[in-house]
Amino acid sequence: MTDFHRIKRLPPYVFEQVNRFKAAARANGADIIDLGMGNPDLPTPRHVIDKLVETAGRPRTDRYSASKGIGGLRRAQAAYYQRRFGVGLNPDTQVVVTLGSKEGFANMAQAITAPGDVVLVPNPSYPIHAFGFLMAGGAIRSVPAEPTPAFFPALERAVQHSIPKPLAVVVCYPSNPTAYVASLDFYKDLVAFAKKHELIVLSDLAYSEVYFDGDPPPSVLQVPGAVDVTVEFTSMSKTFSMAGWRIGFAVGNERLLAALARVKSYLDYGAYTPIQVAAAAALNGPEDCIKEMRDTYRKRRDALVDSFARAGWSIPSPTASMFAWVPIPDRFKALGSLEFSKLLVENADVAVAPGIGFGEFGDDYVRIALVENEQRIRQAARNIRRFFEAADGNLHNVVPLARAG
Structure with missing residues (x-):
């Protein structure tokens, strides 16, 4: 064959x-x-499981769900971003619920990548960051994984020597696998670089709540104007030990999220509604x-x-x-x-x-x-x-x- x-x-x-x-x-x-x-x-926290059990088995919630996520969950994610990062998001246009951040990344790649498009990806990095784009027909150029000033000369070289000009740059901090954490100053430089070179920033923030020393990790969307060029992916998997529930989010730029939502509308009907209701209970609930x-x-x-x-x-x-x-x-x-x-x-x-x-x-x-x-x-x-x-x-x-x- x-x-x-x-x-x-x-x-x-x-x-x-x-x-x-x-x-x-x-x-x-x-x-x-x-x-x-x-x-x-x-x-998984008990109150989250209780909400799932309470919601499952009803004719209304056992039907097809919404591929971009139910309104209550999108509002809960917007509220989380406001509370945690001081970032305001419109839940109708700037939040899409994904089947985990991995699916979100893969379908964003499908949505924005033309054959031969170049994407800048840290090496080492979580596999979907590169292979989502390879599967979509793109090409990968490796850049350093560590968020230091040395990142930007390497990025500059990658932009100068790539034909066609790169479409996007992927970042992931706190990083899987390296555990590097980026500062807000790093993100400010990244957003400025992306705007100068007309790059999309795709940020994986799946480990935002798993931190031990120092300040909580920031979001790139805290940078003024970052939303013009950025989509950020988060996940319920690690924060609430809900890995098998497959709930994540893409938030940020409206145009990019509309493209993601369009692709998803052809591929899935969203996660099972009771899971989404329980995920909203997690985001809105106690933080103990x-x-x-x-x-x-x-x-x-x-x-x-x-x-x-x-x-x-x-x-x-x-x-x-x-x-x-x-x-x-x-x-x-x-x-x-x-x-x-x-x-x-x-x-x-x-x-x-x-x-x-x-x-x-x-x-x-x-x-x-x-x-x-x-x-x-x-x-x-x-x-x-x-x-x-x-x-x-x-x-x-x-x-x-x-x-x-």
Whole structure:
């Protein structure tokens, strides 16, 4: 059978390979401590579940919903932006509900990309930031991931050397996978650059509420005039541990959101109405659950940094996000992140995400997610210490932990 054009443009999904390693190890009886996928393990707040149960099963709410989101949820998101960022949004024209931020990004790419359009994407970055545009027929040019002044000369070079001129620039702070956080000054420079070069800014703010040190991460829409060129994506997944509910938002520029809403109107009828009603209850409800989530991840971060350091692996402490972006220890670096991740599954019963899955500039790193409790994180560190102590020049001959005496 002929290969399909769009599928050929996609590389092998690295995380699927890691999933196969995990499945094989579990089939052999291993207890894998899974720090790979950023899949929240905390419970969805009780009042949100209660609202879902209360709303489900009624003839009115079991019908087709609205592809751009029900009015009550769009108003709740606009109120959140006003409360959290001091940003005023028109819920009718400047807020679209998406099936998670991933779907929002992919369909925005479908809406705005012509074949061959160039999009500037950080490397390393979350896969959909690049592959949404590749699937839409665009081309990707990599720019640095770190939000420092050095970002802008690199952006300038990318603009000068791209034919055709780039259409858009993607940013994601707090970043997945690197955990970098951008300042409002960085966003001011970004908006000025985008206006000068007629670029669209697509900002992924999925981790806006997962922060530990310093001020809450800002929104690029706090910059005066940013709405002229910007759409920002947020998600309920991490803030309220609602990953499987698939609710996110795109907010900002009316023209771009109208294009997104038009594409979505052909593809879906929106999330199940009771889920949207429950999501509105989450945004409008008490914030104790958000503080508890933050405290839990902070404690896990501290346990990770402390226990892994004692195991001989120094972990840079993330100030935000639910991830640590961790350099591979020097003696394993030549293996690359996929092979090193495989070794950790085979020999330490620990799964992490290989950095190569986020772009070629991530291959010296792995991403560790804070999705197991502190006890399991400390167990992972003990397993890794045993692996490090047993490792020799022929790394694949290390005796797997599950079979060690």
